[in-house]
Amino acid sequence: MMKDDIFDIINISDTIAVGGHVRPDGDCAGSCLAFYQYIKKVYPDKKVYIYSDKIPEVFSYIKGYEVSCPDEITEPVDLFISLDCSSVDRHCDGGRCFNSARYTINIDHHISNNGFAQINLVEPKASSTCEVVFGLFDEKMIDRDIATALYTGIIHDTGVFTYSNTSRKTMEIAGFLIEQGIDTDKIIDESFYEKTYKQNLVLGRCILESRLILDGKCIVSVATEDIMREYDVTAEDLDGIVNQLRITKGVKVAVFIYQLNEGEYKVSMRANGNTDVSGTALKFGGGGHVKAAGCTLYGNLNEELDKLIKEVEKQINISGE
Numbered sequence: 001m002m003k004d005d006i007f008d009i010i011n012i013s014d015t016i017a018v019g020g021h022v023r024p025d026g027d028c029a030g031s032c033l034a035f036y037q038y039i040k041k042v043y044p045d046k047k048v049y050i051y052s053d054k055i056p057e058v059f060s061y062i063k064g065y066e067v068s069c070p071d072e073i074t075e076p077v078d079l080f081i082s083l084d085c086s087s088v089d090r091h092c093d094g095g096r097c098f099n100s101a102r103y104t105i106n107i108d109h110h111i112s113n114n115g116f117a118q119i120n121l122v123e124p125k126a127s128s129t130c131e132v133v134f135g136l137f138d139e140k141m142i143d144r145d146i147a148t149a150l151y152t153g154i155i156h157d158t159g160v161f162t163y164s165n166t167s168r169k170t171m172e173i174a175g176f177l178i179e180q181g182i183d184t185d186k187i188i189d190e191s192f193y194e195k196t197y198k199q200n201l202v203l204g205r206c207i208l209e210s211r212l213i214l215d216g217k218c219i220v221s222v223a224t225e226d227i228m229r230e231y232d233v234t235a236e237d238l239d240g241i242v243n244q245l246r247i248t249k250g251v252k253v254a255v256f257i258y259q260l261n262e263g264e265y266k267v268s269m270r271a272n273g274n275t276d277v278s279g280t281a282l283k284f285g286g287g288g289h290v291k292a293a294g295c296t297l298y299g300n301l302n303e304e305l306d307k308l309i310k311e312v313e314k315q316i317n318i319s320g321e
Helices: 001-011 026-042 096-100 129-136 144-158 166-180 184-193 199-209 225-230 239-247 277-285 301-317
Strands: 015-019 047-050 078-083 104-110 119-122 211-213 218-223 253-261 264-271 292-298
Touching: 001 104, 001 119, 001 129, 015 026, 026 047, 026 104, 026 129, 026 144, 078 096, 104 277, 119 292, 129 166, 144 166, 144 184, 199 218, 199 225, 199 239, 218 239, 218 301, 225 239, 225 253, 225 277, 239 253, 239 264, 253 301, 264 277, 264 301, 277 292, 277 301
Parallel strands: 015 047, 015 078, 078 104, 104 119, 218 253
Antiparallel strands: 211 218, 253 264, 264 292
């Protein structure tokens, strides 16, 4: 049984690192912090680290938020637990800590995950990695703090239970977590909906500069370095823009792009209906889910964007929409 295999390895490991993908989102942060807390609670004698990019401040209400990417890891850990990460190179250091670990476990829900660890638990039908993680935990050991982390991941990857990946199981898990006394209003409002003034300004700018293509079936917007500098925002401030673009009437695919560096652009895609954006992301070295995926473009943006849109068009045509 997979659960027994995972905890057999945890039992024999003295030093354990948990980590997720670069630029952690709600599900990545929630699953990492939940697993960190759970191991600390069930195995108090073990040394546990969160090996990750800095977790965004919006998740500072989750216990363990401040413990990330510790400099004190100077030797290989016994076990690295990868969470919500579809490939090794998506870890914050390109997989250095993961690759040097004695044992490796991969827990995820991305359909593009290629099973890169010694033990792989990948459930593409799950709403989130936090939903998968919940199934591993002893429910009697899930306290309010762990429940807060898990609920955060679930609401972020389901769009507060509005996306099609929300199942009866998802709702039943959420119900259990709510019963642990979590502050649902705070979690939903402050981490999902609430935006700073400058975030609202850059959102408005990105909507103003968006364009409809493919007969109105695709909407595209780009935040260049100049725009990000003008509004004094970072990548963290751009969360949610692609989802706002997605709800444009008639749109089947929303594409939001922001500049990381010269000649390097992060792409987020969201789909409505039956269109699959994960296939498009894979073509460009990315991954994700059928209705939510991403990748990185390199080189001339106009040229690479043209190639991306051609793939998007193919997927829209395949869907018959």
